[in-house]
Amino acid sequence: MADEAQSEGPGLVFHPMDQFQVVPLFGDGEVHWYTITNVTMWMAITVACIAALMVLGAKGRAVIPGRAQSLAELSYGFVYKMIEDVTGKDGLKYFPYVMVLFLFILFSNFLGLLPAAFTTTSHIAVTGMLALAVFIGVSVLGFVKNGPSFLGLFWVTSAPLAIRPVLAVIEVISYFVRPVSHSIRLAGNMTAGHAVIKVFAGFAQLVAISPLAVLGVTMMYGLEVLVAFIQAYVFTILTCVYLKDALHPHH
Template sequence: MATETQGEGGGLEFHPMDQFIIKPLFGGDAVNWYTPTNATLWMALAVLAVFALLVLGTSKRSVVPGRVQSVAELAYGFIYKMVEDICGKDGVKYFPYIMTLFMFIVFANFLGLLPMAFTPTSHIAVTALMAFAVFFGVTILGFVKNGASFLGLFWVSSAPLPLRPILALIEVISYFVRPVSHSIRLAGNMMAGHAVIKVFAGFAAIAAIAPLSVIAITAMYGLEVLVSFIQAYVFTILTCVYLKDALHPHH
């Protein structure tokens, strides 16, 4: 995951942010909307990994499941219970989308931990697209399901009457900030962890501190494995919370 270059004075120059540069797969420097890039490749690999686990891994549907089928069933049950507990029975019909979202994020995060890999979820463009899709989706659903009464989500009827307009303004601002925080949280955590690992990996080339650097890399790598899952979980559970607000704005 780390690369070092020799500086003019013989020292090492570390570039922990180089790993986040979008590069065309087939040479050149120009990146257009249609250009296949390293981000495209690793997102495609994440999709293929999800397909392999959930489709190919469960194709036999054995009564006594193997390891791959057990993992797929565990993921299925975990997300299904999350959706049912937060959104209620009305939210179960949206389970396929939420399951797909979780599996894509978790695989993109985990694949990004491989040596020389690229982490698409460290880019705000990727996470913002998912966050805004959730935002517009639940907003449209809220109006379709509830009509104008969806606006009751912003009116805190339990508060004293003089405070309600102020609270309504705060609620509106908070609502429109959702996709920003939703996307920045995931991208920021993935970028920060990978950058720290690369910094420690760069220092591993210095013999005097190499043992400490290796220990730090191991600790950070273990933490990033945990963070990769937690961030996928947080993104998904917030999606469920937003969906619940669209389905039950007065609760």
């Protein structure tokens, strides 16, 4: 394309952010809301992989599970136990929603690590939507379950009366910052890791430092595998924490 031709002047060529571009799969048109893009494709692959693991993996319904079924049961038990531990028994009603979030983020993160893949969770549009869905869902749930007493979440009764208003302001601010941090944490981690890998890969163009660059890519990749899981875990456990605040707003 035109910009590549421009930057391919002297020396190194870096395109660390090209991997995040949203492009139509068919033709070169504009990206409308309905256009089938690489986002569509990778989200479809994510859905397919989740279906393969959770549906086909548990197809045998074996009492003694095979490998795929063990994984499916493991992820089920992992999220189930997380909700039970963090949110409490009454949070188990929302288990399917949390499971959807966890599996989508986990699989998007891992699929994004495939070479030449597109990482859907590296986009703030996606993570922001997820975080907003959690934020709005939890807030509405809090008011529906507790009525106006949900506002007690901001009134820290364990603190001295004098500093409670100050704390209330801080609590309100932190409450509304939640979706921002929730989404930027995930997208930022994904973007940064992938961009750093690309930068290392760009250095591989220089023969002298290419072994170092390849080593760097390898190490970053290992780190990113870890990050891919940890970020899915963090997003899910924070969702559980917010859910707990909605169900039990009094500290």
